Amino acid sequence: MTMHRRAVLSGILGGAAAFGLPRITFAAGEVQRVDDLIARMTIEEKAGQMTCLADAFRPFNPPNPQAGIQDEKRLSEEIRKGRVGCLFNGIGVAGARRAQELAVKESRLGIPLLFAGDVIHGLKTIFPVPLAEASSFDPELARSTARAMAVEATAAGLHLTFAPMADVARDQRWGRVVEGSGEDVTLTALLSAARVHGFQGRDLRRADSLLACPKHFAAYGAVAGGLEYGSVDISDETLRETHLPPFAASFAAGALTTMAAFSEINGVPATADRALLTDTLRGEMEFRGFVFSDYTADEELIAHGYAEDERDAARLAVLAGVDMSMQSGLYIRYLPELVKSGAVPMGTVDVAVRRILYVKLAMGLFDNPWRSLDEEAERTRIATPAHRALARDAAGRSIVLLKNSGVLPIDPSQGQKIALIGPFGEDRDNVYGPWAFYGDPGKGVDLATGLRAALPDAAKLAVEPGCGMDGPIDGGIARAVEIAKSADIVLLAIGESQTMSGEAQSRTTIEIPAAQQALADAIGATGKPVVVLLRHGRALALHGSVADAQAILATWFLGSESGHAVADVLFGTVNPSGKLPVSFPWESGQEPFFYDRKSTGRPVVDNRTEYRARYTTTDNSARFPFGHGLSYTEFVLDNLKLSDSAMRWDDTVEISVRITNKGSRRGSEVAQLYIRDRVASRTRPIRELKAMQRVSLSPGESRTIHFSLIRKDLEFIGQGSKRIAEPGMFDIWVGQSSTGGLHTQIELYAAALPKN
């Protein structure tokens, strides 16, 4: 191809920006190529480009109802006729090549297929679930695991991952909390952007660049009652303040696709919401890529009670701005007739096809349809020792030490007898986490294996499940109690099975299943020191002997290296440094529960409980707050200083704080900066995280760190959905969690006012 001149695409196409086309640099000839193709395409071929179907060439088992064409022969025919643009959720180079050969060599126009899949926390090397990894409070870690996933996924014949999940999740009953970065908007935005960078790398045309698809647009995490696929009723201000920023950050990081949410917002299903998918997404947020529907979500407009029938559903989705229909096949079935009858303008279809073809162009598919289909890469780049080492490191950094009376770390050279009790001890079916269906079953390191590998004498470890995941085992508790009695310390491995969180796994209570709680209480009654190793995909409400244990580690689902990583932390090879990305409430009934809530007119103060905004049955606080996480060493913050206690309109205020490691081990702490706008024309949360910094210090070492605050950090979405900052007083805290910390204040002055 001749590359005479390069230009920004929207520039070349004149009005292209208005259509929301990708803002990528193309050569003029490339743009011409897309124009020529569109001019030659039949409406059937256009609808084909807008259709994504399950990959029957290399079928996997997506966690979804079976729908669409499940047979390679029939799908081959569709590809030959140009009736498919994208296949999803199959892996393997050989199958992808067969499909690509058909598209490139046997279809009339030879347009290459896009291969997509859900690579959420790993392909074969499984990394911690995204919520676990969010505990690292470390965008660089998220970037590096995403890069490793991209290397594996592209070696397995994938071009795009349906990730990251950028949904802020504030109700722990919702099972998909596990797929995101937790309850906070700043943390979710930082980690989502880092993951986009990691997946895509610097150059989209490289064979190991995996396109990202931040999902689910928008406010899917706000479903009422945490009920999966449910409804969202939300103010426009909250939508913009809490749920859109992680998407904006992901687009700014270069994501070229997104996925419409299954849920409805304020009475309109996202899949048919033109104001959301076109006016907000493209008009205001300037998104320039293409929009996938979620799995059969266009067809589901009928069940929502929004579309009359399939034809109507296809019409509504395409007019709203859904460019690519996933799995229902509605576009290929109905678009030709819808255009012919005038119900859908050809121009709308052309814009959608153009967006899709530009993304294919941007990733180099037209020049090389065989990119990411390389048997040599498939043999050498998947499940490498380097990825395994990264998985172990990431897992160690994802563990949160919630509580420690001093029993941890355990010194294995002391030869203590250790009892590993609970259904997760030797279990390998619940190691990876709920979104790792490409991982090889049974290849993750279970707890017992990880502990034995780290103990000088493996015979010091006794293992007994005591109960099943969700029910008793005959004589299980009695055996567990006997073993506990003869041990010096008990490791109690309890929590949620892999099927209790993830898609369609909403729960009404977020507690340890009853059979496991009974086991925990029986073990607690032995009086032996107990370390709880929680396995979970959400924050939990802990009770009885679980809450009273001498130590508790939140270990989430840690992936391939689970058992090793837990052993690293238990034995002190790794000093825990994770921080909670979700608040642990006292009771399930506090949900939705998150730290950046509003004050109300009657906040709880001085333990006065009458006629206050609280439940009569529990405290309003968290058992373990957002941002909380202990270490085996002790960090002290002091010397909080401001460069100026007044901030003029365009000023920067520098905030510094000293962190000292007062303990006897090297460790790492996350200093967290929170603000509160004391008085505003739309009430503000009691705290908002604005920045964080991780510092690693040796014993006795101190470091002063600096934060810069500008007016933008003090802005919010005011009445009428306008982003504003208002002059006045702001509280500032720098601390080790969302509670407590060092306090100061600044005053923001309006532009015209002189300083002092």
Ligand code: BGC
């Ligand atoms: C999920 C999406 C996922 C898609 C494809 C849907 O059920 O909501 O997150 O990407 O399936 O597997």
